[in-house]
Amino acid sequence: MPEGHTLHRLARLHQRRYAGAPVAISSPQGRFADAASTVDGQVLRRATAWGKHLFHHYVGGATVHVHLGLYGKFTEWTAGDGMPDPVGAVRMRMVGAEYGTDLRGPTVCEVIDEAQVADVVARLGPDPLRWDAEPGWPWERINKSRRPIGALLMDQTIIAGVGNVYRNELLFRHGIDPYRTGRAIGEAEFAQAWTDLVDLMKVGVRRGKIITVRPEHDHGAPSYGPRRPRTYVYRRAGDPCRVCGTAVRTAELEGRNVFWCPTCQT
Structure with missing residues (x-):
């Protein structure tokens, strides 16, 4: 999608x-x-x-x-x-x-x-790509929730526009296990992730593709698909983590496949 x-x-x-x-x-x-x-x-x-x-x-x-x-x-x-x-x-x-x-x-x-x-x-949450988007509303919802953060990020009533690629890659970039509950996410942690999400999505608008891998990690195994940039964990189940080498895991979370590194994400 x-x-x-x-x-x-x-x-x-x-x-x-x-x-x-x-x-x-x-x-x-x-x-x-x-x-x-x-x-x-x-x-x-x-x-x-x-x-x-x-x-x-x-x-x-x-x-x-x-x-x-x-x-x-x-x-x-x-x-x-x-x-x-x-x-x-x-x-x-x-x-x-x-x-x-x-x-x-x-x-x-x-x-x-x-x-x-x-x-x-x-019916939608704030859109990180709009100039007037404020992170306060999603933070309040996330901070009160017992749902996994991996599910909350995909909930369009909380944040509008985040799909499966941004969800998985953002959590990896911030070392957050997708099954950690919203209540267990710190406010500073969320603020950093929000700022990063805004920046990543702006790159997506400029480049027309999702680019999440930092230059120092942009090597090794190819992308999951032709003409796609490399990802950290998205669609890389069983492949070695680009940072630590641990096998990337996958599971189903509220109807969508989630990917994560069990060593880098806690």
Whole structure:
């Protein structure tokens, strides 16, 4: 599932490509056709992101709300080359003066009003990539919880935008066992992790990929996937820790695989 930095990159891209002018909105697949007709030809005012949610705000108050889920993806093409035939189940097609983009496979693609946007955001925790994000709210929730910190970090009502890669890698970088309860996390410890999370996610926005391994550890075994940066523990079960050599462990935690080094994380 795309993590928060991906949605912020999309919001910035769509802001540059389409904002300030009318855009053509359609649904070649048909599932979004009625809703698409309500914003077709309208001026896109701005594109924003909060956590894993993308919002296209139109003049007049309508907003297209997208959550990519596990399989959602935008693909872009140049309008000057002619409009290509839709490939696959294109839920939404957006066409501007110079570019077009097709959305396939989202969990959510709907038109809502600004009050409903506020309702979506109200259900989410602060987004580390937003300038106004404050760590006080998640700290209060974490400090009172008996749930494992590895589960709390993935709870979008506590912190919005953190997915499985950032969760596992952040805990490793701060030597925290994912099964340690929220109540056992110190305030200074959380503050350091929050600052690091903000920095890591900003790198993700700039580079378009999650980069968590420090330069002094960026060697040895390759990444878990082609064209992916190395990770410390994510998807490295059984491989030696890049710092101490202990075999990385994995288990299921509240429905998601968690990875950690039993020596480096306490």
